[in-house]
Amino acid sequence: MTNQNESLLQVRDLTTTFHSKGRALRAVDGISFDVRAGEVLGLVGESGSGKSISLRSIIGLARDYGTVEGNVYWKGEDLLTRTDKQLQCVRGSQISMIFQEPMTSLNPLLTIGLQIEENLKAHTDLDRRARKARAIELLDTVGIPSASSRLKDFPHQFSGGMRQRVMIAIALASNPELLLADEPTTALDVTIQDQILQLLLSLAKNLNMAIVLVTHDLGVVAQTCDRVAVMYAGRLVETGSVRDVLKRPRHPYTLGLLKSVPENIPPRTPLYSVPGTPPALDALPKGCAFAPRCHKAEDVCLGSKPPLSVLGDGISSACHFTVDIREEVLA
């Protein structure tokens, strides 16, 4: 699994710390994962678990707000050691990102044509005419009707779903090899959500583009991802192939998330939810961060943080009792 040649992106011990009123808040706490060419990796967790910050840390958008440590190897080169100026040729061209809020992520004062073309201008040698043609082609690709007549339109003339498509078109402009997608469907209607996910999947397949898909929805992961990494309170608690993890979660938190997805239940059954709430960043417990909400927790959980350890079958989990959990699920 850790064949280095296959990995496009290797994240090692990524740690992002914010400093607020003299206190250090660790939003991302030493996470490591790989993304291989063309694969879709799901990064799952509740709000505030550090998913979005992790994505932003990878391309250097978080360091204006806090300290980012560790290594992010992109094709063997550490992005974290690069300056903003040196990152310009990677951002938007090799690694692109799309954001959660289509309503606020496009500049309201600029035509969408300009917002696509400025990416092309920064990363390609295309002239004006070719940039325009490419912009129309991109809008066409993401499924915007009568694309050529819409270049001069402003973001407020599009619906939420259409704006998300425009954002995807902008991100795809220079044929990136990796797309970082930060909850791209959370702000959309359910029917539109599905369309956007299908679009992303087909684009990834056709363009051989890898995706890191941040979401809080295991249902989305099950539909779209090859591998999944579950995040809790800034740390990865479980990683593995989607099929294995969803079928046999080794970590109690993953199990809890899975049980909260309503599936095949009779009407009027109360929905399950993991008891309690995630800990605040300034009040992280000394031991396992999930221990206060975990039904399996014992003294050892309160005393020390379990490391993410490989369990075989390409699955890793960070729990003191992974073996028991496994038996429980199987039983």
Add this chain to the structure above:
Amino acid sequence: MSSLSYLVSRLLQIIPTFLLVMVVIFLLVRMLPGDPAIAMADAKATEAQLELIRQKLGLNEPLVMQFFYFVKNTLSGDMGTSILLKAPVLDVIIERIPVTAFLTLYAVCLSILIAGPLAFVAALNKNRGLDIAIRSGFQVGLSTPVFYIGLLLLTFLAASLRLFPVGGYGTTFLQHLHHLMLPALTVALYTSAIIMRNLRSAVIEVLDADYVQFARSKGLSRSVILGRHVLRNALISTVTLLGLSIGNLMSGTLVTETVFAVPGLGRLMLEAIFARDYPLIQGLTLTFAVMVSLVFLFTDMVQAWLDPRLRLS
């Protein structure tokens, strides 16, 4: 096409404003204490002579009729004759408009030149030494009365160092620039303090906006991000404020033009008030109202040009 209809509808809105201003001016002037006839005549005038003047000015007519004549005459370009200068009000005003317009525009340009770059520097160094230094500097400017700054500048730059003339307007464009430097700077220091604070917080807010983060993730250069994405968005709220401060700035010319002996509308207004020159006061107030309305109209046009949501909805 929709931009044009926006302009037309905005122009039509000026008409009611204009009428309302006429009513207010008319009533205000009539509520001022003192008899204009006494002000016009010399001290030894008899009651019969005063009565003659009152009749000439129409002061014995009912208020409604006076107002009707006022509107009718104003619209036909006749604003009466100045008691003080013994010349048609319209001619006197038209002669002085360029001076005040020049001064105001000059002050606005200086404000923008001072506030714009410093606001950006402060915002990009938020809460660091440079930001705090810039903000404290402007705080002093903001809390010092305009006339006091004016007197300081006059004393040091004009009287002691003789870099600038102490008053007047000059005849050529370059002379205007030279003569009006100190009065414009005086007003600009105050205005730029307001603009700087607003623009700084607008830039800070926009820098954190999703669309700026998205622009950064596209790998755009810093200059494109700041110039195209940050500046335009930050300007929207600042342009409104700038328009409002130009209104303030015009009333500020009463003080500055007097301190710096600039032959503009502001100084004329002050003289007219002291002389109880009713026709001139009316004419000047109306002129200021029209100028301020035009500035607001221009501000709205700039807003619409910046923000397509205003233009196209």
